[in-house]
Amino acid sequence: MEQHSLGIPPELVRLQVFRERLYGEVFTQGRDALFELLDALLDQGPVSSLVELSLSPFFRREWPSVYAALRDGCIDADALGRLGVDHLPPAERPLLVLDGVPWLLPEARTVPDRGVQHVASTLYIREKLGVGYAYSTLGVVPEGSGSWFLPLCQERVPTTSNDLMVGAQQVRKWAPALPQRGVLVVDSKYSEGAFLDHLAPLKPPLSPNAKDWTVADPADCPVDVLARMKGNRTLYFRPPAYPGKGRPRVQGAAFRFQDDSTWPEPDQEESVLDPRWGQVRMRAWHHLHSEEHPEREVTVLLIERAGASGSRREPKRIWLMWYGIDQPALVTLWHWYERRFTIEHWHRFGKQTLNWTLPHLTDATRLGRWGQVVMLATWQLWLARPLPGGDLRPWQKRAVPPESRTPGQVRQGMRALWPVLGSPAQAPQRRGSSPGRPGGPCRDRKPRYEVVKKGPPRRRRRSRKQTTK
Numbered sequence: 296m297e298q299h300s301l302g303i304p305p306e307l308v309r310l311q312v313f314r315e316r317l318y319g320e321v322f323t324q325g326r327d328a329l330f331e332l333l334d335a336l337l338d339q340g341p342v343s344s345l346v347e348l349s350l351s352p353f354f355r356r357e358w359p360s361v362y363a364a365l366r367d368g369c370i371d372a373d374a375l376g377r378l379g380v381d382h383l384p385p386a387e388r389p390l391l392v393l394d395g396v397p398w399l400l401p402e403a404r405t406v407p408d409r410g411v412q413h414v415a416s417t418l419y420i421r422e423k424l425g426v427g428y429a430y431s432t433l434g435v436v437p438e439g440s441g442s443w444f445l446p447l448c449q450e451r452v453p454t455t456s457n458d459l460m461v462g463a464q465q466v467r468k469w470a471p472a473l474p475q476r477g478v479l480v481v482d483s484k485y486s487e488g489a490f491l492d493h494l495a496p497l498k499p500p501l502s503p504n505a506k507d508w509t510v511a512d513p514a515d516c517p518v519d520v521l522a523r524m525k526g527n528r529t530l531y532f533r534p535p536a537y538p539g540k541g542r543p544r545v546q547g548a549a550f551r552f553q554d555d556s557t558w559p560e561p562d563q564e565e566s567v568l569d570p571r572w573g574q575v576r577m578r579a580w581h582h583l584h585s586e587e588h589p590e591r592e593v594t595v596l597l598i599e600r601a602g603a604s605g606s607r608r609e610p611k612r613i614w615l616m617w618y619g620i621d622q623p624a625l626v627t628l629w630h631w632y633e634r635r636f637t638i639e640h641w642h643r644f645g646k647q648t649l650n651w652t653l654p655h656l657t658d659a660t661r662l663g664r665w666g667q668v669v670m671l672a673t674w675q676l677w678l679a680r681p682l683p684g685g686d687l688r689p690w691q692k693r694a695v696p697p698e699s700r701t702p703g704q705v706r707q708g709m710r711a712l713w714p715v716l717g718s719p720a721q722a723p724q725r726r727g728s729s730p731g732r733p734g735g736p737c738r739d740r741k742p743r744y745e746v747v748k749k750g751p752p753r754r755r756r757r758s759r760k761q762t763t764k
Contacts, residue, residue, distance in 0.1 A: 317330070321371055322370060331364075389477040390478055392638045393479060397413070400427040401426045410429065412426070431449070432446055444673075446670045458485075462481075482523055483525050497590055510592050520619060531548065564577065573601045598613040615629075680698075
């Protein structure tokens with residue numbers, strides 16, 4: 296109340312509280328250097344080398360402290376997630392988005408546990424392969440429009456695991472912390488039954504010889520799942536009633552996505568006029584399951600967009616899967632899935648503007664720590680969006696309302712906020728020059744690691760000359 300009486304806007308107070316909790320709760324070791332590194336990242340923007348962040352006037356330490364902060368600092372990942380949950384905007388249904396992204400390290404032979412990663416290419420139709428790390432990111436989409444995405448956690452996917460297992464662990468950990476039951480929106484690789492098994496393991500049947508049809512309860516899942524499905528899938532309806540003799544049937548009638556003759560009359564149907572796609576027709580079929588997981592019954596939704604070009608980026612048909620309770624209207628499901636692509640904007644913004652994949656470090660822990668710094672930078676940009684600050688470039692649009700500002704526009708005005716916000720970090724204490732590395736034997740050469748390749752090796756095709764011999 297005293298702060299309101301002094302004329303301090305509540306948005307500024309909220310950002311100051313976030314920074315104080317960040318300094319006192321999230322940064323548990325090396326907090327001064329880490330905090331100033333975070334401020335320098337928001338001030339400098341894209342740089343060609345990580346050490347250039349030390350040129351920021353808000354980084355009061357020498358340039359070696361940039362790497363020392365990532366080496367000696369410590370960030371509490373649980374406290375980071377709790378801090379984000381406490382600052383989420385109110386929503387009737389929190390919209391969670393989960394996706395993986397690669398960090399390519401093709402020449403980093405001293406970095407252990409590198410694997411082969413799939414990289415989406417804009418130059419070719421097919422995906423290409425790269426060598427590096429894979430990261431799984433879980434966050435919340437705070438608004439119904441725009442490009443904002445608020446990350447809650449980010450974990451590296453080891454080569455001994457996969458995206459489905461790591462992503463399910465993240466959802467099970469953070470979904471109960473949300474104030475309401477959330478909706479998880481994911482891409483097609485998470486529509487497999489294996490992901491739902493990791494997310495909500497099936498309960499054992501009451502009787503091993505039971506012949507009644509048993510269906511898993513979606514309420515056992517911590518979130519409702521809305522996932523895209525590939526267009527070549529085949530699902531099945533419920534089997535007919537048990538006749539009383541013989542083995543009970545597991546599958547019912549087939550529902551082939553590529554064969555519309557197998558589609559019965561839809562259980563739900565809606566049609567809306569979208570300003571971007573024109574006429575959009577939505578049809579839904581209930582009580583479908585896959586051949587491998589007959590206990591998981593889902594609702595299949597077909598979206599047909601008349602205004603789409605029919606390319607890979609803009610297909611005319613999109614298949615979605617709903618697994619949850621209290622299914623909303625079909626148009627609501629469609630709008631929820633459109634919001635999934637905000638995580639793609641955040642990945643691009645993190646790489647191009649916040650220098651996420653810039654550092655050349657040889658330790659997976661330091662790489663993950665730098666990713667957490669990028670996450671915290673995103674949260675400060677979100678909290679600073681309602682605050683005035685910064686001059687736009689002459690070629691940029693002016694008089695942009697605060698609710699329409701993009702993350703890049705907010706970052707341009709952060710320098711004007713630092714004198715008002717202040718910093719809880721303590722000033723560095725000068726201790727003189729370092730004595731340097733002591734003389735003696737040379738340091739050992741760092742070990743080199745091979746790239747971890749999953750799956751059996753491919754058999755070499757014999758040439759025609761070898762077969763003739």
